């Protein structure tokens with residue numbers, strides 16, 4: 001295995017070639033005809049990221065051309081679902097551009113389902129349109145491939161580089177090739193981080209024989225957050241983790257079932273249960289329970305309470321809808337094009353939804369900025385919309401100069417989903433091109449020392465293993481190193497037990513969080529001793545370190561926000577109510593890259609749309 005060093009100098013480096021990254025590569029070429037655009041991707045962009053397996057619906061499409069929805073409507077929707085807390089400038093900006101991105105997907109060959117009568121895209125719900133989406137990812141990857149100067153697949157980016165000639169300015173990124181072991185140095189004038197959200201930071205329901213199965217992509221290792229945090233970027237709303245109601249054991253999504261098949265839920269005794277919890281929820285969150293549609297977290301809350309009351313399992317009533325052969329076909333296809341494992345679980349458990357109502361469950365928490373919650377980096381909004389506190393020069397630029405984000409990386413833009421993430425990539429790239437143009441001839445300075453120090457750090461787990469394996473006492477146990485899987489399970493356990501995971505019914509409080517943070521800090525020291533047996537394990541080691549940083553951020557934010565803003569996502573037992581008087585605001589954090597200390601602050605939440 002070589003540790004050859006490969007250098008690449010470019011104008012725009014895109015880290016992560018998922019939905020945000022492919023959108024960024026495409027748009028960077030449009031505005032930056034003569035710029036050098038490089039993508040560095042951990043897997044292979046043809047099948048990478050959360051959309052790797054395909055999707056059945058594009059969840060964010062306004063349909064403004066047909067008068068279906070306007071961007072303002074989407075801001076209201078996202079704000080309502082998030083209990084008031086979104087960055088309305090970013091949300092509006094995404095919504096006003098998302099339709100044009102979707103039209104491009106169709107031009108590029110993605111098959112859309114059409115309404116036979118109107119010829120419009122077939123709606124699954126108010127915001128969702130239905131696609132034959134198995135090939136979604138290869139199609140957008142193709143657009144990125146034709147746009148970028150070079151796509152580097154199999155590169156795990158571990159750290160951002162900083163420009164040493166100017167404070168707080170990004171200078172590129174480094175990582176290693178997971179197949180060859182080569183060390184890659186990307187010196188870049190601007191960087192767009194689009195490396196996806198975080199699964200496997202809380203202990204999953206699927207352990208043992210089901211280990212590895214999660215709802216969000218198991219390979220989403222929080223790199224978008226960790227890379228930004230390491231560079232000193234401010235983060236926002238990291239406490240706003242998401243818990244999903246999903247089909248049990250396969251984590252099959254329920255959207256098409258609720259919206260298109262019109263299935264519904266009931267408890268073990270055949271009763272509707274959500275209304276049972278109305279008064280209880282109202283006492284916690286006040287009038288938010290009367291909003292329409294009911295915020296997702298509050299529906300989760302009723303589910304969790306009903307289970308705690310001993311009236312589970314909760315079932316999805318499919319037996320009625322599945323009598324219609326067309327709906328039966330849609331129900332199965334929904335999984336075959338997106339979450340094959342759910343169909344396999346049903347087959348293995350003798351569940352035919354035509355005759356048996358399948359069980360639902362609430363998942364372990366995930367952290368992401370593009371789905372129905374909005375954790376991520378604190379980014380500038382667009383100049384025509386954003387109030388002063390939300391604007392510092394370039395759209396989607398983080399608080400580090402030249403560092404941009406898209407998709408899960410960006411905080412505050414909930415309900416962007418696949419199409420909105422691609423759109424955000426486009427917006428970030430357009431701004432990054434402007435940023436690079438404004439730099440004119442200014443060169444950035446990344447010293448050999450910075451690069452050499454990082455190289456040593458990155459490959460350390462291989463050395464730890466090489467030395468420590470001589471001390472193996474039983475099978476895989478060595479007194480001088482931790483394997484990545486051992487570290488992962490320790491991280492998941494601490495997050496689960498102290499920061500509000502499944503085993504405590506999503507409950508935490510100040511004391512639990514303080515202890516959790518201590519344990520996470522100890523883990524940071526211990527993870528200096530991770531041992532990697534090969535390059536694959538080296539990737540696992542760095543994924544784990546990224547997950548740890550994302551977890552620390554989640555714990556810090558959860559401790560800071562002294563209220564229960566989203567019952568059903570998590571509960572602060574010491575502050576069991578939503579508190580609009582003190583906490584109708586966004587939360588911000590920054591980890592000092594030198595001292596590793598976190599500082600927290602509040603930021604105003606501006607309601608820009610009526």
Ligand SMILES: Cc1cc2nc3c(=O)[nH]c(=O)nc-3n(C[C@H](O)[C@H](O)[C@H](O)COP(=O)(O)OP(=O)(O)OC[C@H]3O[C@@H](n4cnc5c(N)ncnc54)[C@H](O)[C@@H]3O)c2cc1C
Pocket residue numbers: 015016017018019020021040041042043045048049050051055056057058059060155156157158175194195196197215216217219220221223224253370371406407408409416417418419421422
């Ligand atoms: C199960 C599931 C169902 C979903 N259903 C829908 C749906 O029906 N409709 C819809 O519109 N949206 C859906 N989504 C949401 C959608 O997939 C995401 O919103 C979108 O993919 C987020 O885009 P992103 O670019 O931020 O992340 P991703 O698309 O996940 O891309 C991140 C990329 O970064 C790469 N990467 C990660 N770490 C590194 C690193 N350290 N170095 C280099 N590269 C790295 C990854 O390999 C990946 O290619 C679903 C998501 C999931 C998981």
